[in-house]
Amino acid sequence: MYLHDTIVAPATASGPAALAIVRISGPRALELLHRVWRGSSGAELAPRKLVLGRIYDPGTEAALDQALAVYMPAPRSFTGEDVVELHCHGGDYVVRRVTGLVVGQGARFAERGEFTRRAFLNGRLDLSQAEAIADLVAARSDRALKLALDGLAGVLAARVSRLRARSIAVRARLEAQIDFPDEDLPAPCQDELLASLAELRADVGLLLDSFRRGQRIRDGARVAIVGKPNAGKSSILNLLLGSERAIVTAVPGTTRDLIEASISLGGDWATLIDTAGIRDAANEVEEIGIQRALKAAAEADLLLAVFDSSTSLEPDDRHVIQLTHGRAGLGILNKSDLPAKTSREQLRAAGLQMPTLRLSALRAESAPVLRDGLSTSFQSLDGDTPSDSLSISRERHRLALEQAEQSLERACKAVKSSMPPEVVTVDLNAASNALASITGEITNEDVLDRIFSEFCVGK
Numbered sequence: 001m002y003l004h005d006t007i008v009a010p011a012t013a014s015g016p017a018a019l020a021i022v023r024i025s026g027p028r029a030l031e032l033l034h035r036v037w038r039g040s041s042g043a044e045l046a047p048r049k050l051v052l053g054r055i056y057d058p059g060t061e062a063a064l065d066q067a068l069a070v071y072m073p074a075p076r077s078f079t080g081e082d083v084v085e086l087h088c089h090g091g092d093y094v095v096r097r098v099t100g101l102v103v104g105q106g107a108r109f110a111e112r113g114e115f116t117r118r119a120f121l122n123g124r125l126d127l128s129q130a131e132a133i134a135d136l137v138a139a140r141s142d143r144a145l146k147l148a149l150d151g152l153a154g155v156l157a158a159r160v161s162r163l164r165a166r167s168i169a170v171r172a173r174l175e176a177q178i179d180f181p182d183e184d185l186p187a188p189c190q191d192e193l194l195a196s197l198a199e200l201r202a203d204v205g206l207l208l209d210s211f212r213r214g215q216r217i218r219d220g221a222r223v224a225i226v227g228k229p230n231a232g233k234s235s236i237l238n239l240l241l242g243s244e245r246a247i248v249t250a251v252p253g254t255t256r257d258l259i260e261a262s263i264s265l266g267g268d269w270a271t272l273i274d275t276a277g278i279r280d281a282a283n284e285v286e287e288i289g290i291q292r293a294l295k296a297a298a299e300a301d302l303l304l305a306v307f308d309s310s311t312s313l314e315p316d317d318r319h320v321i322q323l324t325h326g327r328a329g330l331g332i333l334n335k336s337d338l339p340a341k342t343s344r345e346q347l348r349a350a351g352l353q354m355p356t357l358r359l360s361a362l363r364a365e366s367a368p369v370l371r372d373g374l375s376t377s378f379q380s381l382d383g384d385t386p387s388d389s390l391s392i393s394r395e396r397h398r399l400a401l402e403q404a405e406q407s408l409e410r411a412c413k414a415v416k417s418s419m420p421p422e423v424v425t426v427d428l429n430a431a432s433n434a435l436a437s438i439t440g441e442i443t444n445e446d447v448l449d450r451i452f453s454e455f456c457v458g459k
């Protein structure tokens with residue numbers, strides 16, 4: 001029944017809105033439209049033209065809504081099938097009724113991501129482009145949007161296809177050798193083969209290395225706020241959020257569990273994690289909180305290390321400084337409104353290498369200074385990677401590239417130890433299949449089920 005039946009679902013989110021779109025796709029799309037919708041004053045439906053009309057209940061002839069309809073005939077539609085859209089008024093009840101009418105006439109309610117899945121199965125887009133649609137819908141920053149748009153434009157697919165073509169070309173050379181086994185491969189040919197394999201492996205490795213950056217762009221950077229109790233960590237979180245998200249008190253050890261909140265910073269999205277103060281714990285609950293703080297710090301992309309400038313440096317501060325070694329982030333010398341007992345120079349002498357800002361978390365004017373500092377830290381995470389360079393951001397892509405890299409590594413070893421070409425081609429085949437799984441040239445139902453189940457209904 002798959003692909004032969006006609007599906008329907010709202011393409012827009014629920015909740016009151018000016019408009020809502022109900023989408024129908026499949027061979028009976030146009031017929032079903034005509035059963036529930038009629039053009040006003042005899043208006044005829046022409047492909048790709050919005051026409052005003054009314055939706056009727058075919059059972060009772062009662063009018064349900066005034067709606068625009070548009071018909072996109074196969075194969076030049078999103079799914080590659082006949083597609084009809086009804087642009088109705090955006091009330092949940094109206095949308096439910098209209099969808100119900102279409103189902104009543106013989107359509108099936110679509111599964112999650114089924115429209116996009118059909119687009120993939122009909123060759124309208126490859127799997128990486130389908131995933132990019134989900135990323136586009138979920139994007140929360142300019143950079144995430146750009147990454148998703150590149151994916152949708154097929155930038156990743158093209159890069160992966162080129163890598164795959166190269167691995168197929170090497171295999172073709174080897175196969176020529178299998179066909180003429182009497183002719184020994186001359187040494188220069190072997191060197192050339194090894195060089196091509198090593199170069200291909202390095203290029204797969206380059207794409208693989210972009211994963212952390214891509215993931216950071218897609219999901220946002222994780223910023224852990226660390227420091228001894230009462231340094232002002234929760235106040236820094238609240239300052240950045242512009243709201244009293246975390247409880248702030250003069251009692252040391254107030255924050256026990258991790259508190260996460262996300263903010264948009266320039267073209268980036270960041271998740272801030274407020275943690276328990278780091279010190280020798282007074283009790284078991286606090287100790288658990290401290291362990292969580294240390295784990296959050298270890299996993300974060302950036303650290304905001306907060307120090308209380310109104311107190312002298314203590315062993316707890318030195319512990320925090322140790323955590324920052326080799327890490328990106330910012331030092332905050334907080335409570336600049338109080339007389340200073342700790343200076344930037346003292347922090348530096350104690351081993352703090354991160355750039356340090358002196359400010360007061362209680363003053364609103366500190367917020368833009370802190371945001372600027374954080375933005376600069378974000379940029380430093382990219383190192384010298386050009387801002388427009390392609391990154392992979394999905395675990396599925398990372399795994400496939402890792403498989404390809406390992407297979408190419410084995411192929412290199414096999415050539416070096418003069419294994420028969422048949423052995424090398426097995427590894428090359430594996431590499432090429434792993435690459436093909438990214439674009440979905442080779443795939444299976446389970447993988448498709450997993451990918452499309454993260455879509456919403458109607459997408």
Ligand SMILES: Nc1nc2c(ncn2[C@@H]2O[C@H](COP(=O)(O)OP(=O)(O)O)[C@@H](O)[C@H]2O)c(=O)[nH]1
Nearest residue numbers: 230231232233234235248249250335360361362
């Ligand atoms: N004077 C002054 N007090 C601050 C500043 N930042 C935080 N505090 C106070 O220091 C205490 C501890 O702050 P809090 O944010 O809970 O620290 P945390 O334990 O590190 O999360 C509270 O009484 C805050 O009001 C600041 O910049 N200046």
Ligand SMILES: [Mg+2]
Nearest residue numbers: 233234254255
């Ligand atoms: Mg706190």
